[in-house]
Amino acid sequence: MKIYEMKIAPNPRRVRIFMAEKGLLDQAEFVELDLQKGENLTPEFAEKNPMKKVPVLELDDGTCISETMAICRYFEELHPQPALLGRDPLEKAQVEQWLRWIEFYFFMPTGMCFQHTSGYFDDRMKCIPEWGEECRKGVEKFFHLLNKHLEGREYIVGDGFSAADINALCTIDFNKVNRVGIKEDQVHLKAWYDRISQRESIRA
Amino acid sequence: MKIYEMKIAPNPRRVRIFMAEKGLLDQAEFVELDLQKGENLTPEFAEKNPMKKVPVLELDDGTCISETMAICRYFEELHPQPALLGRDPLEKAQVEQWLRWIEFYFFMPTGMCFQHTSGYFDDRMKCIPEWGEECRKGVEKFFHLLNKHLEGREYIVGDGFSAADINALCTIDFNKVNRVGIKEDQVHLKAWYDRISQRESIRA
Numbered sequence: 001m002k003i004y005e006m007k008i009a010p011n012p013r014r015v016r017i018f019m020a021e022k023g024l025l026d027q028a029e030f031v032e033l034d035l036q037k038g039e040n041l042t043p044e045f046a047e048k049n050p051m052k053k054v055p056v057l058e059l060d061d062g063t064c065i066s067e068t069m070a071i072c073r074y075f076e077e078l079h080p081q082p083a084l085l086g087r088d089p090l091e092k093a094q095v096e097q098w099l100r101w102i103e104f105y106f107f108m109p110t111g112m113c114f115q116h117t118s119g120y121f122d123d124r125m126k127c128i129p130e131w132g133e134e135c136r137k138g139v140e141k142f143f144h145l146l147n148k149h150l151e152g153r154e155y156i157v158g159d160g161f162s163a164a165d166i167n168a169l170c171t172i173d174f175n176k177v178n179r180v181g182i183k184e185d186q187v188h189l190k191a192w193y194d195r196i197s198q199r200e201s202i203r204a
Numbered sequence: 205m206k207i208y209e210m211k212i213a214p215n216p217r218r219v220r221i222f223m224a225e226k227g228l229l230d231q232a233e234f235v236e237l238d239l240q241k242g243e244n245l246t247p248e249f250a251e252k253n254p255m256k257k258v259p260v261l262e263l264d265d266g267t268c269i270s271e272t273m274a275i276c277r278y279f280e281e282l283h284p285q286p287a288l289l290g291r292d293p294l295e296k297a298q299v300e301q302w303l304r305w306i307e308f309y310f311f312m313p314t315g316m317c318f319q320h321t322s323g324y325f326d327d328r329m330k331c332i333p334e335w336g337e338e339c340r341k342g343v344e345k346f347f348h349l350l351n352k353h354l355e356g357r358e359y360i361v362g363d364g365f366s367a368a369d370i371n372a373l374c375t376i377d378f379n380k381v382n383r384v385g386i387k388e389d390q391v392h393l394k395a396w397y398d399r400i401s402q403r404e405s406i407r408a
Contacts, residue, residue, distance in 0.1 A: 050349060051305065063294070070301035077293035089281035090267070097274035101255065104312075131335040145254060 003028045003071075004048065005055040006035050010107070010174040011068045012055040013204075017166045018072045020201035022079050028057075036120070069099065072163060084163045094157045098164040106142040107171045109135035114177045139180055143172075147182075147189035154195070161199070169196050206262040207232045207275075208252065210239050214311075214378040215272045216259040217408075221370045222276045224405035226283050232261075240324070273303065276367060288367045298361045302368040310346040311375045313339035318381045343384055347376075351386075351393035358399070365403075373400050 005012030007030075019025050033039040033054060040052050049056045049066040057065045057074065065071055076085045086092030115121050116132030146168060149156070156164040172193060175181060182190050196202065209216030211234075223229050237243040237258060244256050253260045253270040261269045261278065269275055280289045290296030319325050320336030350372060353360070360368040376397060379385060386394050400406065 051309065059294075065294075065297045065301055067301045067304040069304060070297045073300045074293055074297035077296055089278055090263075090269075092281050093269045093274045093278035096277045097269055097271045100271040100273060105255065108308075108312075126338055128332065128335050128338065131332050134330055134332065 001028050001060055002031050002058040003055050004031045004033055004040075004045070004058065006033050009035065009054060010111075010170045011053070013173075014068050014163075014166055014170050015055050015057075015071050016204040017170070017201045018084060018163060019075060020204035021082060021084060021161070021166075021199075022075060024075060024079060025204060038124075041124075069103075069163075082161075084161070084166070086157070086162065087160070091158055095162050095164055098157050098162075099167060102142075102164060102167045102171060105138060106146075107167065107174070109138040109142075110171055110174050110178060110180075113139060113180075114174075118177065136178060136180065139175060139178065143180070143182065143186060143189065147186035150188040150192045152188075153192075155192075161196075165192075165196050169193065169202065205232050205264055206235050207259050208235045208237055208244075208249070208262065209259040210237050213239065213258060214315075214374045215257070217377075218272050218367075218370055218374050219259050219261075219275050220408040221374070221405045222288060222367060223279060224408035225286060225288055225365070225370075225403075226279060228279060228283060229408060242328075245328075273307075273367075286365075288365070288370070290361070290366065291364070295362055299366050299368055302361050302366075303371060306346075306368060306371045306375060309342060310350075311371065311378070313342040313346075314375055314378050314382060314384075317343060317384075318378075322381065340382060340384065343379065343382065347384070347386065347390060347393065351390035354392040354396045356392075358396075360396075365400075369396075369400050373397065373406065 003012070003015065005015070016025065019028070033045070035054070039045070040054060046052055048058060048064045051066060053066065055068060055071060057071045059065075065074055073085070076083070086095040113132045113135040115125065116127045116135065117129050119127065121127075155161055156168060172182065182193060207216070207219065209219070220229065223232070237249070239258070243249070244258060250256055252262060252268040255270060257270065259272060259275060261275045263269075269278055277289070280287070290299040317336045317339040319329065320331045320339070321333050323331065359365055360372060376386065386397060
């Protein structure tokens with residue numbers, strides 16, 4: 001199988017860390033695309049993913065799966081151990097809840113802040129800097145919420161490492177482009193970040 | 205168990221249809237909140253869901269699960285039949301892919317178009333009408349994409365009804381607030397919509 005990605009982009013990184021945790025990294029051939037050059041905007045790539053985003057997993061029979069969490073779900077179903085999307089119905093629901101909170105209130109505003117304020121994609125979208133700044137406020141609020149949540153906790157959900165930890169960490173790192181980071185007084189978030197960063201998978 | 209909701213809001217509707225398909229509607233007590241009056245903004249409700257959104261599922265031991273798809277995931281794990289989130293690893297990934305496309309490129313811009321152009325929530329957020337109009341364009345594009353995808357298909361994913369059908373239908377209906385609907389020439393989307401609308405669950 002192949003995975004189309006851009007190595008420095010945050011969504012492909014989420015997939016690679018997920019795969020590394022399951023020991024699957026060597027199962028796929030990684031194909032690098034240059035998004036700024038628009039290598040994801042060709043008709044050939046739109047055949048693989050009509051949304052023209054990376055990552056895309058292409059199976060050996062040509063079937064394509066888009067969307068980070070859909071690719072992760074596929075690997076979780078085929079290789080359930082170690083469980084990264086929860087171990088029982090309640091934990092699966094709690095992981096899903098946190099994945100969505102991280103996605104909607106943290107990752108998406110992070111991306112939109114970048115898109116609407118940096119000018120990186122201003123050749124292909126309408127940038128509304130005022131909206132980008134609203135998103136930045138949402139991002140800062142989520143850093144605060146995560147710090148509060150992590151007081152007395154080792155992981156975001158329950159007592160085990162999960163995709164919620166992967167996605168939160170990747171979003172924090174992604175925020176370098178917005179020059180937003182963990183504040184000095186966010187000690188619980190900082191301790192969690194330092195602990196999670198030591199996992200070998202994080203360098204995937 | 206209890207479900208906190210507002211009956212006319214689209215996310216609670218997604219959960220009710222999902223539960224109806226599994227025959228679970230009578231298992232929960234539904235507690236109605238008035239969002240415009242801010243009944244979701246109280247400290248008591250923030251204890252249940254720090255994001256202050258509905259729906260929230262409260263289990264008998266007081267554990268709360270927020271987020272539509274997390275609640276659906278919980279019911280799917282406890283009551284796997286009929287499967288609404290896919291039947292095998294590939295189909296589960298495909299349902300997840302479509303759920304995310306529908307959420308990111310259809311439901312979210314629908315909600316943001318409403319929030320930023322209607323004035324309904326202008327007492328509690330900064331409205332940027334220009335952003336709302338960008339979102340409207342995204343919504344219209346997705347109507348077009350769905351119509352194309354549904355040519356020759358009975359359901360959005362594979363050969364069975366899934367949560368992807370529920371979420372797309374609820375998003376189309378939600379678009380009444382934006383005065384966006386299925387166009388005359390979107391015949392595949394129209395045929396699918398009419399077919400799905402006949403299911404008893406849709407009136408839940």
